[in-house]
Amino acid sequence: MLMSPLETEIKNILSKYLSPIVAETVLSSRIAASGISLRRLRIGDRQRLLLSLQKGLGRYLKPQQAKDCMNQLESLLNSRNSVSAPAATEHQKISIRSEGDIVVARGAGRQMCKTLGFTSLLQVKLATAISELARNIVQYAGEGSITLHASHENGRPYLQVTAEDHGPGIPNLDSILSGRYVSKSGMGKGLTGTRNMVDEFDIRSSPNSGTLVVIRKWVK
Numbered sequence: 416m417l418m419s420p421l422e423t424e425i426k427n428i429l430s431k432y433l434s435p436i437v438a439e440t441v442l443s444s445r446i447a448a449s450g451i452s453l454r455r456l457r458i459g460d461r462q463r464l465l466l467s468l469q470k471g472l473g474r475y476l477k478p479q480q481a482k483d484c485m486n487q488l489e490s491l492l493n494s495r496n497s498v499s500a501p502a503a504t505e506h507q508k509i510s511i512r513s514e515g516d517i518v519v520a521r522g523a524g525r526q527m528c529k530t531l532g533f534t535s536l537l538q539v540k541l542a543t544a545i546s547e548l549a550r551n552i553v554q555y556a557g558e559g560s561i562t563l564h565a566s567h568e569n570g571r572p573y574l575q576v577t578a579e580d581h582g583p584g585i586p587n588l589d590s591i592l593s594g595r596y597v598s599k600s601g602m603g604k605g606l607t608g609t610r611n612m613v614d615e616f617d618i619r620s621s622p623n624s625g626t627l628v629v630i631r632k633w634v635k
């Protein structure tokens with residue numbers, strides 16, 4: 416099969432450290448193992464491919480050689496960031512008014528998590544966090560929005576979720592976040608549960624402007 420230009424460039428780097436036949440075998444088996452298409456790199460694919468190649472190289476090269484080789488591969492793939500990465504950043508804003516919108520936000524979030532390379536457990540957890548935030552909007556503010564933003568920083572992919580409404584705000588926010596709060600309308604664990612499972616959690620709320628929650632989770 417014809418190699419894509421990127422595949423040829425990766426093979427050229429590998430061939431500096433391995434014989435051509437081994438380079439080709441490592442590359443094709445690692446591409447197959449990671450399930451990536453080099454013709455259409457998606458978010459998280461670079462990281463997945465690098466991790467996969469690292470595993471493959473460990474078998475054939477001394478640690479220092481493997482490190483040098485990985486550095487070259489990393490700068491090659493990073494230089495491709497803006498050129499051949501059609502889905503480097505994905506952004507989706509969903510209006511939230513009803514139960515149906517919660518389901519849409521949940522599903523879209525789950526799909527984005529999958530594309531980013533989160534484990535299926537984390538896909539479910541993040542989808543649950545998204546529906547908790549969306550449900551709070553419907554229940555307490557009436558309407559608002561969920562914005563899903565998938566991107567990467569220094570090659571590390573992340574999902575950021577912003578939940579925003581212009582409802583009545585949360586007057587007793589401190590007591591809710593301290594975990595001592597007892598809810599009248601639910602379990603009272605939506606916000607603290609969400610905070611516990613993400614890497615970054617920011618909440619702003621006031622009776623004048625409503626509530627804004629921003630969470631971020633990194634893929635490893």
Ligand SMILES: Nc1ncnc2c1ncn2[C@@H]1O[C@H](COP(=O)(O)OP(=O)(O)OP(=O)(O)O)[C@@H](O)[C@H]1O
Pocket residue numbers: 547551552555556580582583584585591598599600601602603604605606607626
């Ligand atoms: N967007 C919002 N606007 C106004 N008040 C909110 C909003 N989100 C949460 N609240 C208030 O914060 C409280 C805590 O929310 P949290 O989601 O943690 O628990 P809950 O909704 O009461 O129960 P559940 O565990 O079912 O989510 C709610 O009871 C509600 O009073």
Ligand SMILES: [Mg+2]
Pocket residue numbers: 547550551601605606
């Ligand atoms: Mg809730």
